[in-house]
Amino acid sequence: MAAEISDRVREIADARGVPESEVFEQALELEIADLWENVVLGKYVDGELSREEAIELVGLENVQRADRETAVVEADVDWGLDA
Template sequence: MVPTTGQHMTDRNLAELGFEDLWKNEILRKYIDGELSREEAIELVGLENVQRADRETAVVEEDVDWGLDA
């Protein structure tokens, strides 16, 4: 079955969204690893995304600390 133009655009848009997510995740990884400053990360992916990464990192660190103390 050959996709219609509308279906093709949807697939293309989905692919673009996937690349945007990959790019955002790479920026946040670099921020968490100390390769980018907080300010640089905020400039690139926005404050909300950086704050989410901070919260998620804190939760993981708490879990690791809890596991090491158990």
């Protein structure tokens, strides 16, 4: 697995013409942003953050997506309970 990641990083660095360290830095930034979004949306769905706070932190589009996904899960649970 580590060799595969190293190979991918090297290939990305070569394709972009940047050092491997920059690829690692960008990957870390992207993953932290993704993890942060998941934490914020989780708190929003759990009622720990208001909709307005969540929108301020991760944007309207992400909150709307979380609303749609939550509605789908709730509908699925309701369907399962009615079966």
